[in-house]
Amino acid sequence: MTRALTRDEFSREAIGYIDHLYRVAVHLVKETQEAEDLVQETYARALGSYEQFAAGSNLKAWLTRILYNFFFDNYHQKKRWVSVESNSSKDTESAYWEKVPADNPGPESHLLLKELSTKISDALRKIPEEFRLPITLVDMGDFSYAEAAEILSCPIGTVRSRLSRGRRLLFNQLKEYVATEEKKRAKR
Amino acid sequence: MKCDEAQELITALVDKQVSDQERSSIESHLKDCQRCQFIYRQEQALKREIGAAGARLHAPAELRSKILSDRRFFPGLGRSSGSWTKRILPAWPFPRPALALALAVVLILPILYFMRTPSEPISLAAVEIQRKIIGGEISVRKTSNPDELRKWQIRAVNGEFTPMEYDLSSMNIQPVGGVVQEVNGRKMLVTVYAGNGLSVTCFTFLGTEEDAPKIASVFIDPEKKMKFYSFSKDGWNAVLHREGSIICIVVSNMSGDELLAMVRAKVQPS
Numbered sequence: 001m002t003r004a005l006t007r008d009e010f011s012r013e014a015i016g017y018i019d020h021l022y023r024v025a026v027h028l029v030k031e032t033q034e035a036e037d038l039v040q041e042t043y044a045r046a047l048g049s050y051e052q053f054a055a056g057s058n059l060k061a062w063l064t065r066i067l068y069n070f071f072f073d074n075y076h077q078k079k080r081w082v083s084v085e086s087n088s089s090k091d092t093e094s095a096y097w098e099k100v101p102a103d104n105p106g107p108e109s110h111l112l113l114k115e116l117s118t119k120i121s122d123a124l125r126k127i128p129e130e131f132r133l134p135i136t137l138v139d140m141g142d143f144s145y146a147e148a149a150e151i152l153s154c155p156i157g158t159v160r161s162r163l164s165r166g167r168r169l170l171f172n173q174l175k176e177y178v179a180t181e182e183k184k185r186a187k188r
Numbered sequence: 189m190k191c192d193e194a195q196e197l198i199t200a201l202v203d204k205q206v207s208d209q210e211r212s213s214i215e216s217h218l219k220d221c222q223r224c225q226f227i228y229r230q231e232q233a234l235k236r237e238i239g240a241a242g243a244r245l246h247a248p249a250e251l252r253s254k255i256l257s258d259r260r261f262f263p264g265l266g267r268s269s270g271s272w273t274k275r276i277l278p279a280w281p282f283p284r285p286a287l288a289l290a291l292a293v294v295l296i297l298p299i300l301y302f303m304r305t306p307s308e309p310i311s312l313a314a315v316e317i318q319r320k321i322i323g324g325e326i327s328v329r330k331t332s333n334p335d336e337l338r339k340w341q342i343r344a345v346n347g348e349f350t351p352m353e354y355d356l357s358s359m360n361i362q363p364v365g366g367v368v369q370e371v372n373g374r375k376m377l378v379t380v381y382a383g384n385g386l387s388v389t390c391f392t393f394l395g396t397e398e399d400a401p402k403i404a405s406v407f408i409d410p411e412k413k414m415k416f417y418s419f420s421k422d423g424w425n426a427v428l429h430r431e432g433s434i435i436c437i438v439v440s441n442m443s444g445d446e447l448l449a450m451v452r453a454k455v456q457p458s
Contacts, residue, residue, distance in 0.1 A: 013410060144205065170238075
């Protein structure tokens with residue numbers, strides 16, 4: 001059986017995840033200051049209840065869950081995991097599929113992504129939260145679907161479907177950015 | 189399988205989260221469908237770029253300091269020495285602070301005097317060497333050829349170990365010189381980097397993590413599975429870490445948080 005961590009050991013391990021928690025926080029709230037408050041509060045809560053952490057289990061997931069729950073209780077207006085079937089994001093997503101060419105269009109899309117990588121964080125903030133969170137957890141936080149589902153308190157299948165649609169929405173956001181930039185260049 | 193049905197499985201394949209049965213079914217569809225092959229490659233590239241965008245996002249140094257210096261959260265990690273009283277005197281029996289202070293002076297100071305370390309630990313000596321190098325009290329072998337300097341240093345320790353090196357060129361910081369020093373009978377290879385108004389000196393020697401000073405704050409990097417010891421002396425910040433039997437201390441005029449972040453980013457687990 002794994003020995004329980006002392007408070008000091010717990011603190012030292014926990015601070016190692018500050019970059020990860022900040023990454024999640026900046027994609028949950030709008031303002032940087034709010035993200036910082038969220039991370040600080042996460043540490044306060046985690047340290048306040050560190051004895052409940054089961055030694056040997058996933059500390060990164062445990063901390064992320066504290067952060068998400070605190071965000072949900074204090075910053076969130078909507079109910080948890082609202083249905084997205086009827087909202088406009090479905091239309092935006094369909095538009096993406098129509099643009100995908102039937103034949104192999106070559107590597108330029110990959111180059112486009114490379115060029116746009118600095119814009120990804122901004123674009124991510126523009127897509128609905130229910131798609132943004134699984135992307136943040138799985139693609140930035142390296143969580144498995146099962147871990148992301150546990151953090152978000154939803155079924156694994158929901159994580160998978162929202163990731164799938166979320167990535168397409170994100171790609172659309174990035175393409176829109178390119179179109180706007182091209183228009184700007186043409187006007188110059 | 190229709191293309192519409194394949195989309196979620198493509199996502200799961202990109203994330204390596206498919207069952208064996210799902211894998212064989214999606215791979216068989218991809219074999220026959222160029223459009224879905226393209227989507228698969230595009231989604232792989234997007235995932236990679238999202239990960240890279242995330243890796244560039246770091247918690248601000250002020251936030252890290254704010255959390256580390258809050259003794260409610262991290263009583264053992266803060267740089268303040270205030271918490272030692274709690275360890276020595278867990279149940280302080282004196283209600284009157286003035287009396288307590290007087291007794292502390294009379295009883296504890298002599299104990300601390302006799303408990304003091306007889307000679308300066310090697311890690312603090314490194315900071316002292318840095319101060320002397322910058323003050324011109326220790327002269328370094330200047331070089332524009334880092335390879336030649338490195339060979340000279342390796343010869344000085346009979347090839348027992350090699351100086352740890354960092355590529356700081358992205359920060360416009362280059363190696364400018366080096367020296368070999370001996371502290372408590374142990375040889376240290378010292379490489380001096382400079383540029384951009386910053387001074388970074390790397391001390392390499394054989395040792396253990398016990399060489400970190402007691403005042404150091406310990407940071408565990410769970411991804412690299414390494415410990416970093418951060419400490420300050422005379423206005424210089426330093427970070428010590430171990431790679432096998434080699435200890436490296438980086439001393440700089442950068443802020444403690446920046447230095448720690450830089451060292452963590454540059455080192456590879458041994």
